[in-house]
Amino acid sequence: xxxxxxxxxxxxxxxxxxxxxxxxxxxxxxxxxxxxxxxxxxxxxxxxxxxxxxxxxxxxxxxxxxxxxxxxxxxxxxxxxxxxxxxxxxxxxxxxxxxxxxxxxxxxxxxxxxxxxxxxxxxxxxxxxxxxxxxxxxxxxxxxxxxxxxxxxxxxxxxxxxxxxxxxxxxxxxxxxxxxxxxxxxxxxxxxxxxxxxxxxxxxxxxxxxxxxxxxxxxxxxxxxxxxxxxxxxxxxxxxxxxxxxxxxxxxxxxxxxxxxxxxxxxxxxxxxxxxxxxxxxxxxxxxxxxxxxxxxxxxxxxxx
Numbered sequence: 001x002x003x004x005x006x007x008x009x010x011x012x013x014x015x016x017x018x019x020x021x022x023x024x025x026x027x028x029x030x031x032x033x034x035x036x037x038x039x040x041x042x043x044x045x046x047x048x049x050x051x052x053x054x055x056x057x058x059x060x061x062x063x064x065x066x067x068x069x070x071x072x073x074x075x076x077x078x079x080x081x082x083x084x085x086x087x088x089x090x091x092x093x094x095x096x097x098x099x100x101x102x103x104x105x106x107x108x109x110x111x112x113x114x115x116x117x118x119x120x121x122x123x124x125x126x127x128x129x130x131x132x133x134x135x136x137x138x139x140x141x142x143x144x145x146x147x148x149x150x151x152x153x154x155x156x157x158x159x160x161x162x163x164x165x166x167x168x169x170x171x172x173x174x175x176x177x178x179x180x181x182x183x184x185x186x187x188x189x190x191x192x193x194x195x196x197x198x199x200x201x202x203x204x205x206x207x208x209x210x211x212x213x214x215x216x217x218x219x220x221x222x223x224x225x226x227x228x229x230x231x232x233x234x235x236x237x238x239x240x241x242x243x244x245x246x247x248x249x250x251x252x253x254x255x256x257x258x259x260x261x262x263x264x265x266x267x268x269x270x271x272x273x274x275x276x277x278x279x280x281x282x283x284x285x286x287x288x289x290x291x292x293x294x295x296x297x298x299x300x301x302x303x304x305x
Contacts, residue, residue, distance in 0.1 A: 013093030
């Protein structure tokens with residue numbers, strides 16, 4: 001049990017992680033809270049919804065908001081993802097802008113800088129993946145970004161290896177306002193179990209399938225019931241093309257079995273129980289441009305707020 005001091009000494013607030021796709025936002029958030037909640041993969045646009053997690057210690061409470069990567073949208077799903085990310089910046093006490101170590105600030109980053117300058121809260125520049133460059137190079141990269149915008153703090157980190165992440169946490173607490181906690185100390189996320197299970201399955205599909213399919217898949221939980229000590233879970237992987245369905249299933253069902261075998265241990269860890277997982281595959285053509293289906297899969301403006 002964590003002993004929380006009086007509210008006069010305790011800080012709490014909401015912190016958004018924003019950036020281009022695949023810069024390591026989810027990996028950093030998982031590292032900061034000390035547990036894997038957000039799914040990760042090497043594929044861009046892995047995070048589609050705003051994922052809220054909670055870190056609590058004797059200093060107070062940080063509510064992290066991991067957002068989809070800000071990118072040039074090509075469909076309604078993309079519009080939703082960018083809207084969630086940019087909208088989150090307006091509702092928080094602090095923004096962490098994650099970038100990769102580079103001296104090139106492209107159009108995507110310039111767009112984000114414009115949005116950050118409109119934010120009515122402190123902004124930290126977090127340079128991730130610093131384990132991939134030399135220190136003397138890093139200083140030049142930081143200088144490039146400092147010329148583009150004034151930041152309250154510039155923090156180089158390696159989310160993957162945990163380098164400098166405790167320092168980042170210290171600096172976050174220093175910027176948050178004093179006040180009571182928003183959640184009890186045992187809360188880790190506001191995500192419902194069904195959503196977490198669906199995301200675990202999608203993560204394994206992202207990793208096990210080729211590059212052509214993943215952006216066009218979604219996962220729906222059809223049934224999730226506990227019978228004694230066993231969870232019975234039926235889930236459907238939705239894709240956009242008939243040709244993709246066969247690729248997801250694989251020869252003799254081999255690929256679908258692989259996805260299920262990879263997902264089951266993580267789901268069992270989440271639920272702290274044995275799981276009987278059954279997977280199906282269905283085609284929903286152009287679901288990423290269907291308002292009805294986007295809402296069905298949990299991608300709607302009301303879910304992102």
